[in-house]
Amino acid sequence: MSNIIPFKKPTAAKRNPGNTLCKRGFHQWQSVPGTPFDVKTGKLVTRFRCARCGAERTQST
Ligand SMILES: [Zn+2]
Numbered sequence: 001m002s003n004i005i006p007f008k009k010p011t012a013a014k015r016n017p018g019n020t021l022c023k024r025g026f027h028q029w030q031s032v033p034g035t036p037f038d039v040k041t042g043k044l045v046t047r048f049r050c051a052r053c054g055a056e057r058t059q060s061t
Pocket of ligand 1: 054
Protein backbone atom coordinates (compact mmCIF):
# COMPACT_ATOMS: atom_id res chain seq x y z
CA MET A 1 0.00 0.00 0.00
CA SER A 2 1.41 3.32 -1.04
CA ASN A 3 0.22 6.79 -0.36
CA ILE A 4 1.85 9.33 -2.63
CA ILE A 5 1.59 12.89 -1.48
CA PRO A 6 1.80 15.42 -4.34
CA PHE A 7 4.70 17.82 -4.04
CA LYS A 8 3.61 21.35 -3.35
CA LYS A 9 5.72 24.20 -4.60
CA PRO A 10 6.14 27.32 -2.50
CA THR A 11 3.70 30.03 -3.44
CA ALA A 12 5.97 32.95 -2.68
CA ALA A 13 5.39 34.29 -6.16
CA LYS A 14 1.67 34.53 -5.55
CA ARG A 15 2.03 36.09 -2.13
CA ASN A 16 4.39 38.82 -3.21
CA PRO A 17 4.23 39.32 -6.97
CA GLY A 18 5.85 42.74 -6.91
CA ASN A 19 8.95 41.59 -5.11
CA THR A 20 9.19 38.60 -7.41
CA LEU A 21 9.30 40.93 -10.37
CA CYS A 22 12.13 42.78 -8.68
CA LYS A 23 14.08 39.57 -8.14
CA ARG A 24 13.66 38.78 -11.82
CA GLY A 25 15.11 42.14 -12.72
CA PHE A 26 11.90 44.00 -13.48
CA HIS A 27 12.20 46.86 -11.04
CA GLN A 28 9.90 49.81 -10.97
CA TRP A 29 12.54 52.46 -11.46
CA GLN A 30 11.78 56.03 -10.53
CA SER A 31 14.16 58.90 -11.03
CA VAL A 32 15.60 60.24 -7.80
CA PRO A 33 15.65 64.04 -7.53
CA GLY A 34 18.94 65.52 -6.52
CA THR A 35 22.31 66.27 -7.94
CA PRO A 36 22.93 64.01 -10.93
CA PHE A 37 26.63 63.77 -10.27
CA ASP A 38 28.68 60.77 -9.29
CA VAL A 39 31.54 61.86 -7.08
CA LYS A 40 33.30 58.54 -7.58
CA THR A 41 33.67 58.74 -11.33
CA GLY A 42 33.16 62.47 -11.73
CA LYS A 43 30.56 61.90 -14.41
CA LEU A 44 27.01 63.09 -14.73
CA VAL A 45 24.63 60.29 -13.88
CA THR A 46 20.93 59.81 -13.34
CA ARG A 47 19.88 58.02 -10.18
CA PHE A 48 16.98 55.61 -10.13
CA ARG A 49 15.29 53.95 -7.18
CA CYS A 50 12.87 51.06 -7.23
CA ALA A 51 9.50 52.04 -5.77
CA ARG A 52 8.91 48.49 -4.53
CA CYS A 53 12.13 47.12 -3.07
CA GLY A 54 14.18 50.30 -2.73
CA ALA A 55 17.06 49.13 -4.89
CA GLU A 56 19.10 51.88 -6.45
CA ARG A 57 21.03 52.18 -9.66
CA THR A 58 22.72 54.90 -11.62
CA GLN A 59 22.78 55.47 -15.32
CA SER A 60 25.51 57.40 -17.04
CA THR A 61 24.29 60.09 -19.38
ZN1 LIG B 1 12.74 46.47 -7.19
